[in-house]
Amino acid sequence: MRSALFLSAIAPAALVAATAEAPPAAPQIYNLDYAGNGCSAPGSVKSTSTTLGDSASFTFSSLKGDDTSNCGIHLQAKGASEGWQVAIKEIEYKGTLSLKPGSSLDTYSQVFWSDNAAKTTTLSDNIVCTDVDFKDSFTLRQKTSTLNWSKCTGADGNPGILNVNFRPVVQGKAGSYDVKSATWQLVWRKC
Template sequence: MRSLLPLTLLPLLTLAAPPTSPTIYDFKFSGNGCPNDSGSVKATSTTLDDSVSFTFSELSGDNTSNCGIHLQAKGGSAGWQVAVSHIEYKGTVSLKPGSSLDTFTQIFWSETASKTSTLTSELVCHDTAIADAFTLRSTNPPATLNWSKCTGGDGNPGILNVNFRPVVQGNKGSYDVKSATWGLVWRKC
C-alpha cells in the first residue's frame, strides 16, 4: 500500500508570508510599454506579503509591447524563501473575430537568472467582436516555482524580475492593461 503522507504534506510546504514581510525599497521598470523614468508604473503595495500589485498608465497597443518590473525588498524575517505562484492582469481589450490577446510573462531572480518560469494566457475572439474589460490569470505549477534565495539577517530575498508581454495575434485588436497582481507563496528554508 502506498503512503498518502507525501501528498498531504505538499500543501504545507508553502505558507503565508513570514511574520515580518520584506519592505520594497527599490522598484524599477523598463520596456516600450512602461518606459523607465516615465512614472507609468505604480506599486500599490509596499511589502512582499501574499501578493504585490501594480498599476499601468501606458501599457497599451494594437500589436505588442513589453514591461519589465525589477524590485528589491529587505527587512523581512530571516529564514524564508518566496516565489511567484500566479499573476493576474486586468484591463480592456478590443478584438475582431479570428484574433486573440496572448500574454507571456517571464519570472526570474537575478541571482539565478538561468531558472526562468514562463507563464502564458490567452483570450480568443471566435465569432463576435469583443470590446470589454478582461482578467487574465496564469498559474505557475508548484514544480516550476522559482524560489528566491533564503533571507538572511537583512531579510532581503534578492532581485525579483517579472517581464510581461501582451501580443495581439490574428486579424485586429488592441489592449490597455491597467493592473497586475503577483500572488506570492512562502516557505521556510
Template sequence: MRSLLPLVVLPLLALAAPPTSPTITRLVFSGSGCPNDSGSVKSDTATIGDSAGVSFTQLKGDTTDNCAVHIQSAGASEGWQVAVRQVDYVGDVNLKGNSGLDTYTQVFWSENAGNTVNSHHIKAEWRNADDIQGVLTGGLACAGPEIKDYITVRSSTADLKWSKCTGADGNPGILNVNFRPVVQGDFGTYDFKHAAWKLEWRRC
C-alpha cells in the same frame, strides 16, 4: 471538481508570508510599454507578502509591447524563500473576428541590479547563470464577432521558481517580472491597468 484539488494540496507544500514581509525599497522598470523615464508604473503594495502588484498607465497597443519590472526589498523574517505562483493582468481588451491575445510573463530572481537585462523580445536571454527563471503564459480567444470588455487574463504555474533564502538583512533578492501581451489574428487592442502576483513562501 478537478480544479478544486490544487486548493486542497497547496497549503501542505507552502506557507503564508513570514511574520515580517519584506518592504519594497526600490522599483525600476523599462520597455516599450513602460519607458523608464515615463513614471508609468507604480507599486500597489508597500511590501511583498502573500501578494504584490503594480499599476500601468502606458501599457496599451494593438500589436505587442513589453514591460519589465524589477523590485528590490529588504527587512523580511530570516530563513524564508518566496515564489510567484500566479499572475493576473486587468484591463480593457477589444478583439474582433478570428483573433486572440496571448500573454507571456517571464519571472526570475537576481542578486545584482546590474544583471537585470531588459528586452523587447519574449525569448530574451538573461546572461547571469545564477538567475532562476520561469515563464507563465495565458490568453484570450475571440471566434467572432467581438469581445470588448474590462477583463482579467490569468496564468499560473506549478513549477515554482524560488528566491534565495533570506538572511539577516531579510533580502530575498530582486524580483524581475517581464510581461508581454501579443495580439494575434484579425484585430485587437489592449490597455492593461493592473498586474497582481500571487506569492507563496516556504521555510528554508
C-alpha cells in the same frame, strides 16, 4: 457580447513544495525599477503595495497597443524574517480589450531572480475572440506549478531582486489592449 470570448484557464498541477503563510515580518519594498517599450515613460508603473506579503500589486499607465509591447519590473525588498523564500504562483492582469473574430490576446510573463537569471519560469495564457467583435474589460490569470524560489533570506531579510517581464501580443486579424494593473500572488516557505 461576452459570448464572443473564450477564456482559456489551465489549472496548474499541485504545488510541489511545502508552502506557508508569509513570514512574521514581510519584506518592505524599497526599490522599483521598470523598463520596456510598454512602460518607458517616468511614472508609468506604480506599486500599490508596500510589502511582499501574500501579494504585490502594480498599476500601468502606458502598457497598451495593437501589436505587442513589453514591461519588465525589477523589484527589491528587505526586512523579511530570516530563513524564508518566496515565489510567484499566479499573476492576474486587468485592463480593457478589443478583438475582432479570429484574433487573440496572448500573454507571457517571464519570472526570474537576478542572482539566478538562467532559471526563468514563463507563465502564459490567452483570450480568444471566436465569433463577434469583443470590446470590454478583461481579467486574465496566469498560473504555474513550477515555482521559482528566491534565495533564503539572511539577517537583512532581502530575498533578492525579483524580475517579471510581461509581454501582451495581439495575434490574428485585429485587436488592441490597454493593461491597467497586475497582481502577483506570492507563496512562502521556510528554508
